[in-house]
Amino acid sequence: QKEVEQNSGPLSVPEGAIASLNCTYSDRVSQSFFWYRQYSGKSPELIMSIYSNGDKEDGRFTAQLNKASQYVSLLIRDSQPSDSATYLCAVKYGGADGLTFGKGTHLIIQP
Amino acid sequence: EPEVTQTPSHQVTQMGQEVILRCVPISNHLYFYWYRQILGQKVEFLVSFYNNEISEKSEIFDDQFSVERPDGSNFTLKIRSTKLEDSAMYFCASSLMGQGNTEAFFGQGTRLTVV
Numbered sequence: 001q002k003e004v005e006q007n008s009g010p011l012s013v014p015e016g017a018i019a020s021l022n023c024t025y026s027d028r029v030s031q032s033f034f035w036y037r038q039y040s041g042k043s044p045e046l047i048m049s050i051y052s053n054g055d056k057e058d059g060r061f062t063a064q065l066n067k068a069s070q071y072v073s074l075l076i077r078d079s080q081p082s083d084s085a086t087y088l089c090a091v092k093y094g095g096a097d098g099l100t101f102g103k104g105t106h107l108i109i110q111p
Numbered sequence: 112e113p114e115v116t117q118t119p120s121h122q123v124t125q126m127g128q129e130v131i132l133r134c135v136p137i138s139n140h141l142y143f144y145w146y147r148q149i150l151g152q153k154v155e156f157l158v159s160f161y162n163n164e165i166s167e168k169s170e171i172f173d174d175q176f177s178v179e180r181p182d183g184s185n186f187t188l189k190i191r192s193t194k195l196e197d198s199a200m201y202f203c204a205s206s207l208m209g210q211g212n213t214e215a216f217f218g219q220g221t222r223l224t225v226v
Contacts, residue, residue: 032213034214034215036217042219042220043200043202043217043218043219043220044154044202044217045217046214046215046216046217049214088153088154090154092213096167097142097144097159097161097166097167098144098146098156098157098158098159098167098169099146099154099156099215100156101153101154101155101156102153103152103153104153
């Protein structure tokens with residue numbers, strides 16, 4: 001069974017601090033990893049994709065991938081109240097078309 | 112910016128009725144997907160579609176579901192005989208490629224309520 005695990009939270013972070021979100025996955029044969037943001041009642045919005053080990057930075061967001069340990073993380077620097085949302089980790093396993101999603105981490109940025 | 116569009120935004124139907132959910136993927140994308148999210152639960156993959164045929168489907172996508180690309184722009188999900196447990200948000204997504212390095216972009220969703 002291919003699983004993606006996330007801590008559901010809520011994760012509460014003060015405004016301006018770094019928010020750190022983590023995700024683990026079950027299958028070593030995984031190709032692609034994605035972070036989506038989902039506001040309540042809305043659709044998933046792609047934030048970051050990462051395909052190889054290491055860090056990938058895009059503005060205030062940094063995705064980190066460690067395939068040996070089977071985890072992927074998302075760092076949000078200078079957190080803003082508008083970053084308050086549920087963050088979904090998604091994995092494209094080898095040979096699959098569809099994404100396997102985690103349940104998401106609910107992030108709250110406190111003003 | 113190109114986006115995936117879905118209609119209707121909300122559909123209420125009686126149990127046992129057929130519903131068709133519609134999507135217009137991003138125009139140059141080649142892979143199309145349907146996902147669903149039951150309230151409070153995770154997003155689940157239903158089916159992927161490429162080159163006018165299903166390329167992958169999950170165990171959720173049973174005989175009551177079907178997909179079609181009736182013309183060059185629309186992509187539809189049909190549920191033949193709806194059940195109460197089909198109530199969920201249904202998201203259409205599209206990507207340029209299906210395998211390897213690819214990114215899927217989601218539409219705003221259709222909230223299906225079966226009563």
